[in-house]
Amino acid sequence: MTNQTKSQFIAVASITSELSAVMVVAKEISLAAANAKAIAFRAGDKAKGFQPITDFINELAKETIELVTNINIYALVLYRLTVDEFQKTAAYNKFELATKMAGDATYAKSMQEPVNQAKLSMQDCQRQFKRDVSQLLGQLEAVMHHARAARVIAANSRIEASQAGEYLQSLQAVAESVDKAAHTIHDNVQRCRIALSIYRNS
Amino acid sequence: MKMTKIYEGSHQWIMFGRDEGKPNNIIDTNQYVVRTPNRCLLLDPGGAELFAPMMAAVLHHAPVDQITDLFASHQDPDVISSLGLWDQALTNAKLHAPAIWEGFLRHYSCESIEYVPIPDNGGTIKLESVELQLIPAHYLHSSGNFHVYDPQAKILMTGDVGAAIEGPDTPVFVDNFAAHVEKMRFWHQRWMPSNQAKRVWIERVRNLDIDILAPQHGRMFKGDDVKRFLDWFDALQVGIAV
Ligand SMILES: [Fe+2]
Ligand SMILES: [Fe+2]
Numbered sequence: 001m002t003n004q005t006k007s008q009f010i011a012v013a014s015i016t017s018e019l020s021a022v023m024v025v026a027k028e029i030s031l032a033a034a035n036a037k038a039i040a041f042r043a044g045d046k047a048k049g050f051q052p053i054t055d056f057i058n059e060l061a062k063e064t065i066e067l068v069t070n071i072n073i074y075a076l077v078l079y080r081l082t083v084d085e086f087q088k089t090a091a092y093n094k095f096e097l098a099t100k101m102a103g104d105a106t107y108a109k110s111m112q113e114p115v116n117q118a119k120l121s122m123q124d125c126q127r128q129f130k131r132d133v134s135q136l137l138g139q140l141e142a143v144m145h146h147a148r149a150a151r152v153i154a155a156n157s158r159i160e161a162s163q164a165g166e167y168l169q170s171l172q173a174v175a176e177s178v179d180k181a182a183h184t185i186h187d188n189v190q191r192c193r194i195a196l197s198i199y200r201n202s
Numbered sequence: 203m204k205m206t207k208i209y210e211g212s213h214q215w216i217m218f219g220r221d222e223g224k225p226n227n228i229i230d231t232n233q234y235v236v237r238t239p240n241r242c243l244l245l246d247p248g249g250a251e252l253f254a255p256m257m258a259a260v261l262h263h264a265p266v267d268q269i270t271d272l273f274a275s276h277q278d279p280d281v282i283s284s285l286g287l288w289d290q291a292l293t294n295a296k297l298h299a300p301a302i303w304e305g306f307l308r309h310y311s312c313e314s315i316e317y318v319p320i321p322d323n324g325g326t327i328k329l330e331s332v333e334l335q336l337i338p339a340h341y342l343h344s345s346g347n348f349h350v351y352d353p354q355a356k357i358l359m360t361g362d363v364g365a366a367i368e369g370p371d372t373p374v375f376v377d378n379f380a381a382h383v384e385k386m387r388f389w390h391q392r393w394m395p396s397n398q399a400k401r402v403w404i405e406r407v408r409n410l411d412i413d414i415l416a417p418q419h420g421r422m423f424k425g426d427d428v429k430r431f432l433d434w435f436d437a438l439q440v441g442i443a444v
Contacts (some may be wrong), residue, residue: 108261
């Protein structure tokens with residue numbers, strides 16, 4: 001296996017692992033939202049500004065989970081493509097070797113067609129991989145966008161929490177956990193993007 | 203790769219083996235090719251390691267697009283782990299292999315090649331005017347196992363039956379049966395699991411007119427040595443590892 005293939009396998013595998021961490025954190029946000037909703041309900045008028053925020057956080061968490069689920073399916077496609085490319089490359093190399101070994105055999109030339117075909121399908125795989133990586137990078141960008149939005153909401157929540165009297169502390173804790181989660185998502189997704197960006201369609 | 207023509211008539215049989223470029227840690231195998239005017243059948247085409255030298259050797263006898271048929275006597279890697287590579291090289295080919303191994307052999311990748319499952323009671327492979335018989339040899343050693351008999355050439359290709367492990371540069375035919383026996387004994391006792399299967403197979407094969415018995419490892423048996431082998435095998439107790 002060449003180093004190029006190895007790092008491609010690793011890059012694809014790392015997406016899955018980073019994303020499973022994102023999934024856990026997104027579920028945490030969703031939990032924080034439910035928690036905040038309960039507190040805001042108890043706080044009544046004092047947390048009036050907080051209630052729509054909790055709905056928004058919940059919505060955001062749900063969308064992130066959905067996006068990540070889709071991206072995971074994509075990552076599986078990328079994995080299959082990597083396996084495919086690995087096999088096609090191995091075949092191409094063996095065909096070339098066979099042609100070389102055949103030397104001036106009567107029918108040596110008939111190998112040219114399979115060699116050409118193998119080369120084409122190997123290049124096809126490489127192109128498709130690049131194309132799919134570009135699309136995946138787009139989806140990862142969407143998740144990052146969500147994470148950034150969550151941080152803005154967390155900042156707003158902090159302001160709203162300051163009006164909530166005795167509920168100040170618990171609502172601030174909610175804002176804090178949303179912020180932390182969004183931060184983690186942002187970092188993980190960023191790592192995915194860096195791992196993949198060298199394969200991007202240029 | 204050494205090539206030996208073992209039959210020349212309306213069609214040809216060629217034995218390929220004793221590959222000098224083979225890594226030392228993989229078992230040496232014999233591959234057989236049946237060549238008709240426009241088609242070519244590879245019997246037990248070999249492991250993935252052997253693909254390139256085997257393909258190169260076949261190109262001395264047939265162009266790639268005339269390799270229309272492959273046969274796998276059973277599922278072992280030394281028999282057919284090259285399948286995934288043939289699958290990408292051949293555009294219009296069939297693999298004749300035991301029906302019960304289909305789901306397993308497809309792990310090697312068999313997309314463009316058509317898998318033709320051989321039912322337990324055997325069948326035939328038609329190659330232009332040549333008709334080859336697929337003789338059941340189950341449990342010798344694999345649970346789904348076939349040999350190929352060519353009534354015209356009087357050749358029986360026997361897979362792992364009749365095999366012997368020998369050094370490189372070994373002659374392709376047995377020349378001293380008595381001396382050869384010791385090279386086969388442990389192999390047959392250890393690899394062949396069933397005395398009953400052996401008895402049934404010998405009974406079946408004794409009815410065939412055989413000039414050459416052609417195993418997948420070691421040397422081929424010719425003339426009287428065929429009968430000598432069957433008698434020796436008949437008397438041997440197998441399945442000794444339990
Ligand atoms: Fe075997
Ligand atoms: Fe074998």
